[in-house]
Amino acid sequence: MIDRFRAWLDASPTSFHAAAEAARLLAAAGYSALDEAGPPEALAPGSRRFILRAGSILAFRVGARNPAEAGFRMVAAHTDSPNLRIKPRPHLREQGYVRLGVEPYGGVIHATWMDRDLGIAGRVYVRDGDRQRAVLVDLRRPLCRIPTLAIHLNRGVNDDGMKLNPQKDLPALLAQSDDKTAEPLRDLLAAAIGCEPAAILAWDLSLYDLTPATVSGLNGEFLHSARLDNLGSCHAGLEALLAADAGPLPDTTAVLALFDHEEIGSTSERGAQSAWLEHVLDRIVRDAAGDPAGGLSRALAQSWLVSADMAHAVHPAFADKHDPEHMPKLNAGPVIKQHTSQRYGTEAEGAAFFLRLCEAAGVPSQWFVNRSDLACGSTVGPLVAARLAVRTVDVGNPMLSMHSAREMCGTRDQPHMAAAMAKFFGGMR
Numbered sequence: 334m335i336d337r338f339r340a341w342l343d344a345s346p347t348s349f350h351a352a353a354e355a356a357r358l359l360a361a362a363g364y365s366a367l368d369e370a371g372p373p374e375a376l377a378p379g380s381r382r383f384i385l386r387a388g389s390i391l392a393f394r395v396g397a398r399n400p401a402e403a404g405f406r407m408v409a410a411h412t413d414s415p416n417l418r419i420k421p422r423p424h425l426r427e428q429g430y431v432r433l434g435v436e437p438y439g440g441v442i443h444a445t446w447m448d449r450d451l452g453i454a455g456r457v458y459v460r461d462g463d464r465q466r467a468v469l470v471d472l473r474r475p476l477c478r479i480p481t482l483a484i485h486l487n488r489g490v491n492d493d494g495m496k497l498n499p500q501k502d503l504p505a506l507l508a509q510s511d512d513k514t515a516e517p518l519r520d521l522l523a524a525a526i527g528c529e530p531a532a533i534l535a536w537d538l539s540l541y542d543l544t545p546a547t548v549s550g551l552n553g554e555f556l557h558s559a560r561l562d563n564l565g566s567c568h569a570g571l572e573a574l575l576a577a578d579a580g581p582l583p584d585t586t587a588v589l590a591l592f593d594h595e596e597i598g599s600t601s602e603r604g605a606q607s608a609w610l611e612h613v614l615d616r617i618v619r620d621a622a623g624d625p626a627g628g629l630s631r632a633l634a635q636s637w638l639v640s641a642d643m644a645h646a647v648h649p650a651f652a653d654k655h656d657p658e659h660m661p662k663l664n665a666g667p668v669i670k671q672h673t674s675q676r677y678g679t680e681a682e683g684a685a686f687f688l689r690l691c692e693a694a695g696v697p698s699q700w701f702v703n704r705s706d707l708a709c710g711s712t713v714g715p716l717v718a719a720r721l722a723v724r725t726v727d728v729g730n731p732m733l734s735m736h737s738a739r740e741m742c743g744t745r746d747q748p749h750m751a752a753a754m755a756k757f758f759g760g761m762r
């Protein structure tokens with residue numbers, strides 16, 4: 334599984350690539366695309382479908398009974414990660430250099446992007462006759478770098494920290510050129526796509542670290558990669574959904590919802606706060622065999638959401654940042670995340686259920702509760718819980734360096750999480 338996990342991480346430099354890669358893996362396993370604008374289709378028990386929407390994807394396998402009779406088993410995670418987005422008019426020309434202006438997306442730790450070999454990836458819209466079309470682009474070679482300032486010119490850097498202004502300090506060096514009119518990024522994209530530079534209309538592009546995912550540690554216990562938050566949970570959900578195909582078809586309908594835009598608040602046409610999942614669930618209830626009255630609310634009243642997002646492992650140098658009895662460790666199993674103000678959607682009922690899922694899968698589990706004197710992060714769980722009025726438990730695998738350009742997690746945790754989720758999709762009550 335770790336080889337598949339590394340391949341998934343490397344194939345997914347942006348949320349658009351992650352969703353497309355998920356679609357490819359699902360299609361290879363027998364899932365077929367569903368046209369959400371198309372007319373109703375009969376969904377027989379065992380039907381396996383997915384809907385791809387840019388950087389988000391929903392996949393489902395219809396259970397043996399209509400969801401109104403047996404409910405949904407949903408796993409939600411997010412495809413996006415903090416990064417540096419390239420502006421629409423990015424070329425900055427100073428001192429004979431061309432830099433690309435960027436805008437931080439989500440909670441970027443700026444300093445972790447310095448002095449790295451950076452590629453460029455994302456989605457580009459090009460003119461196509463009297464229409465437009467999207468092209469996924471991945472310029473996977475060292476193109477950009479954001480150089481640090483020498484310590485001789487910044488004597489306080491180790492005592493004061495590396496302070497970086499995103500407008501002034503983060504534009505990425507792309508070229509050395511005195512040409513005042515050239516647009517080298519546009520030319521690069523046109524060459525990659527095979528179109529005229531003028532045919533490029535707009536883009537959603539970001540920089541990404543080219544270093545591939547790597548297994549490390551004395552005994553191979555660590556994994557280093559960009560975007561573990563939250564491609565780790567996405568991959569565990571995918572593995573679990575596909576593994577569930579090996580077992581008998583349960584009564585419950587399995588749903589995997591991988592949302593874009595979590596790192597910027599989830600409020601968008603395809604984010605976790607949107608009506609998208611609700612619309613698709615309603616359609617499944619109506620198109621699945623039986624079509625009962627009042628189906629969606631009946632289905633949701635007996636459904637569960639497992640919201641999976643990475644968790645804070647205790648850092649050996651900063652153990653005082655954790656509550657002493659809630660210190661998740663790498664390779665010690667999935668973490669149940671609870672917060673009394675519902676920054677995480679967990680309450681005792683969901684925690685008890687997830688503990689039993691881990692037991693049934695034969696994997697360890699751990700708890701995370703924030704220190705009572707620190708503000709707590711959040712994720713898609715409470716948003717979907719509120720939108721759908723569905724019982725929710727928030728979980729995630731432990732990691733270090735969250736939101737760094739290069740994060741780390743434990744190699745044994747990934748199969749543990751996938752095994753617990755597979756029990757969930759398998760219909761355990």
Ligand SMILES: [Zn+2]
Nearest residue numbers: 562563642643
């Ligand atoms: Zn996250």
